[in-house]
Amino acid sequence: xxxxxxxxxxxxxxxxxxxxxxxxxxxxxxxxxxxxxxxxxxxxxxxxxxxxxxxxxxxxxxxxxxxxxxxxxxxxxxxxxxxxxxxxxxxxxxxxxxxxxxxxxxxxxxxxxxxxxxxxxxxxxxxxxxxxxxxxxxxxxxxxxxxxxxxxxxxxxxxxxxxxxxxxxxxxxxxxxxxxxxxxxxxxxxxxxxxxxxxxxxxxxxxxxxxxxxxxxxxxxxxxxxxxxxxx
Amino acid sequence: xxxxxxxxxxxxxxxxxxxxxxxxxxxxxxxxxxxxxxxxxxxxxxxxxxxxxxxxxxxxxxxxxxxxxxxxxxxxxxxxxxxxxxxxxxxxxxxxxxxxxxxxxxxxxxxxxxxxxxxxxxxxxxxxxxxxxxxxxxxxxxxxxxxxxxxxxxxxxxxxxxxxxxxxxxxxxxxxxxxxxxxxxxxxxxxxxxxxxxxxxxxxxxxxxxxxxxxxxxxxxxxxxxxxxxxxxxxxxxxxxxxxxxxxxxxxxxxxxx
Numbered sequence: 093x094x095x096x097x098x099x100x101x102x103x104x105x106x107x108x109x110x111x112x113x114x115x116x117x118x119x120x121x122x123x124x125x126x127x128x129x130x131x132x133x134x135x136x137x138x139x140x141x142x143x144x145x146x147x148x149x150x151x152x153x154x155x156x157x158x159x160x161x162x163x164x165x166x167x168x169x170x171x172x173x174x175x176x177x178x179x180x181x182x183x184x185x186x187x188x189x190x191x192x193x194x195x196x197x198x199x200x201x202x203x204x205x206x207x208x209x210x211x212x213x214x215x216x217x218x219x220x221x222x223x224x225x226x227x228x229x230x231x232x233x234x235x236x237x238x239x240x241x242x243x244x245x246x247x248x249x250x251x252x253x254x255x256x257x258x259x260x261x262x263x264x265x266x267x268x269x270x271x272x273x274x275x276x277x278x279x280x281x282x283x284x285x286x287x288x289x290x291x292x293x294x295x296x297x298x299x300x301x302x303x304x305x306x307x308x309x310x311x312x313x314x315x316x317x318x319x320x321x322x323x324x
Numbered sequence: 325x326x327x328x329x330x331x332x333x334x335x336x337x338x339x340x341x342x343x344x345x346x347x348x349x350x351x352x353x354x355x356x357x358x359x360x361x362x363x364x365x366x367x368x369x370x371x372x373x374x375x376x377x378x379x380x381x382x383x384x385x386x387x388x389x390x391x392x393x394x395x396x397x398x399x400x401x402x403x404x405x406x407x408x409x410x411x412x413x414x415x416x417x418x419x420x421x422x423x424x425x426x427x428x429x430x431x432x433x434x435x436x437x438x439x440x441x442x443x444x445x446x447x448x449x450x451x452x453x454x455x456x457x458x459x460x461x462x463x464x465x466x467x468x469x470x471x472x473x474x475x476x477x478x479x480x481x482x483x484x485x486x487x488x489x490x491x492x493x494x495x496x497x498x499x500x501x502x503x504x505x506x507x508x509x510x511x512x513x514x515x516x517x518x519x520x521x522x523x524x525x526x527x528x529x530x531x532x533x534x535x536x537x538x539x540x541x542x543x544x545x546x547x548x549x550x551x552x553x554x555x556x557x558x559x560x561x562x563x564x565x566x567x568x569x570x571x572x573x574x575x576x577x578x579x580x581x582x
């Protein structure tokens with residue numbers, strides 16, 4: 093099986109300069125391999141660093157030590173050492189991320205929010221919007237909402253817009269942070285199907301999900317995390 | 325990646341009397357990307373913008389611009405007419421106060437058409453058609469084309485300035501607090517407009533703003549300035565979500581919603 097994502101010796105601490113330079117170690121010596129078509133679910137108690145690890149894998153957090161190797165255009169690129177522009181390119185083509193919360197320009201219609209990752213890759217607007225429309229309908233966002241900016245949507249609707257935006261570019265590596273947290277049972281089933289479809293296409297998935305039913309439905313294996321012992 | 329930069333500043337330093345405004349600043353900009361420069365008032369953001377665009381002379385350092393024929397120009401060594409031509413063609417400048425850029429005694433359509441005429445366009449019908457198209461792109465009604473800018477609201481003036489700036493398809497636009505002084509609802513509309521136009525036309529932008537949320541939504545990269553220095557720079561979401569420098573941590577934690 094092809095390795096898509098490989099972390100080696102990952103360490104991450106936060107230094108809070110506004111708290112007298114307090115240093116909080118969160119990750120140390122993290123090794124993780126994720127193969128094509130495999131779903132790894134991060135597990136461990138709240139505060140153990142699951143979100144920190146996921147954000148580090150996306151290049152959203154900077155790491156203190158270690159490497160984050162991502163298969164991009166056939167080569168392994170170390171995101172921990174990459175230039176910002178390289179990280180932008182890797183995200184466009186290779187590495188997708190679905191956060192818990194939607195963050196968008198006000199005034200932009202839901203359909204365009206979802207289509208945007210495809211437009212950023214140079215796909216023509218008609219195709220991008222058609223794909224966005226299909227995904228939103230799959231996620232039970234009715235057509236009458238597509239032209240409305242999602243700022244006024246409910247939490248569950250916003251999360252589904254966010255999921256559609258996260259899945260639309262079909263990057264070969266997908267990071268999911270609590271993708272079903274505020275969804276009802278019907279929509280959770282839709283998300284499980286979307287994740288399984290992605291896995292069947294060979295997508296490598298790393299997810300955080302506390303719901304044991306979802307976890308059992310998508311996880312190939314758990315990556316158990318323990319609190320970082322490294323004292324300041 | 326080793327692709328060449330569009331604009332590069334190296335060792336940029338400038339003092340106003342004994343007050344240092346810029347201290348040894350390095351900046352790179354690649355084609356089609358937006359770089360946000362943030363920091364509090366007096367940190368040197370606007371000075372940096374004026375130095376990068378050659379509007380303000382340097383004490384030390386060099387600014388290189390790469391033209392479409394791949395020739396490098398030392399911006400501060402260019403003859404004044406050549407720099408003026410650059411500002412009228414490849415470059416654009418969006419001021420916080422649109423009145424600095426617009427001609428208030430000339431109609432809205434004339435303001436847009438003037439930049440085209442400066443580039444040699446002479447056919448009246450074409451110029452008017454292009455002006456109308458650009459007014460539509462910045463969401464100004466066609467029936468306002470012959471009105472004077474003084475009859476426009478602040479948000480409309482800013483959109484007219486953007487039309488006037490982008491009509492010649494510049495490759496590089498300098499923006500100084502383009503949403504400053506506008507109502508929040510008008511700001512959102514303008515941010516959306518800037519974002520979509522810049523993405524569609526693949527324009528490179530240096531955006532000076534004190535609005536961290538705007539920087540997050542628009543710019544791929546960010547530079548944080550304090551007392552004339554860039555104290556932190558990198559990927560926008562990385563710098564804002566995991567700030568390393570004490571000043572960036574203060575700046576991010578001081579924002580109500582970013």
